Amino acid sequence: MGSSDALPQLPPLFFSEAAEHPFAHAIARARAGTEPGLVTYQPQPRSLNAALVLAPEVPLEDAMAMLLAAGNGFGDAFGALAPSETACQFEWPGGIRINGARCGKLRAAASTYDPAAEPDWLVIGLDVPLSYETGPDAEPGSRPDETTLWAEGCGDITTIQLLESWTRHTLVWIHEWLDAGMSRIHRDWVGRAWQVSAPIAVTVGDETASGVFTGLDERGGLILKDGTRTRHFPLSATLEKV
Numbered sequence: 347m348g349s350s351d352a353l354p355q356l357p358p359l360f361f362s363e364a365a366e367h368p369f370a371h372a373i374a375r376a377r378a379g380t381e382p383g384l385v386t387y388q389p390q391p392r393s394l395n396a397a398l399v400l401a402p403e404v405p406l407e408d409a410m411a412m413l414l415a416a417g418n419g420f421g422d423a424f425g426a427l428a429p430s431e432t433a434c435q436f437e438w439p440g441g442i443r444i445n446g447a448r449c450g451k452l453r454a455a456a457s458t459y460d461p462a463a464e465p466d467w468l469v470i471g472l473d474v475p476l477s478y479e480t481g482p483d484a485e486p487g488s489r490p491d492e493t494t495l496w497a498e499g500c501g502d503i504t505t506i507q508l509l510e511s512w513t514r515h516t517l518v519w520i521h522e523w524l525d526a527g528m529s530r531i532h533r534d535w536v537g538r539a540w541q542v543s544a545p546i547a548v549t550v551g552d553e554t555a556s557g558v559f560t561g562l563d564e565r566g567g568l569i570l571k572d573g574t575r576t577r578h579f580p581l582s583a584t585l586e587k588v
Contacts, residue, residue: 419516450474
């Protein structure tokens with residue numbers, strides 16, 4: 347799969363740190379006052395585990411657009427590296443599907459849970475399995491709704507390649523948001539969405555809700571039609587408790 351020892355080559359203003367637990371490490375560094383642009387990652391070949399520290403100077407609910415921007419960034423990065431026939435789709439808020447099967451996720455944590463407050467920091471995490479772990483339950487087909495990049499014909503992609511491409515493409519989407527707002531992020535994410543207009547079940551906080559996924563609101567929140575009522579779930583409600 348290639349070496350995972352090389353240091354990632356990141357876009358300007360981004361800088362990297364290797365960590366055993368990248369998401370937790372990024373949160374700890376953000377709490378300690380690190381500059382935004384820190385990218386933490388685990389340097390090993392079987393999966394990409396990484397996190398990005400941001401500091402959007404807007405209320406939390408608007409800042410959560412970064413979760414969708416990072417999703418679009420992954421979709422573009424994967425599209426640039428994978429065979430052209432390989433499909434990448436998203437489940438709200440951060441699930442990733444490759445050729446219809448689950449293949450990792452994005453997640454977010456912030457310094458506040460108040461949607462109207464401006465967060466001191468926002469951390470976006472990315473976890474994508476590149477190949478199966480070893481062990482009796484790790485054979486292809488043992489979990490039919492889960493896959494890896496190798497299993498989908500993407501064995502030439504390395505963790506460092508994917509990390510570098512993800513950060514570059516995510517930065518493009520961050521600039522798009524800064525320049526033009528949410529509209530194109532929204533449109534591109536919905537264009538890759540899994541099961542639009544189909545029944546889904548989603549867990550938000552302590553609640554599991556089901557209904558027809560009808561799209562996203564203007565801030566990226568989920569719109570779910572449950573019988574005669576339409577429900578909205580904001581992106582900020584999906585923040586991890588840290």
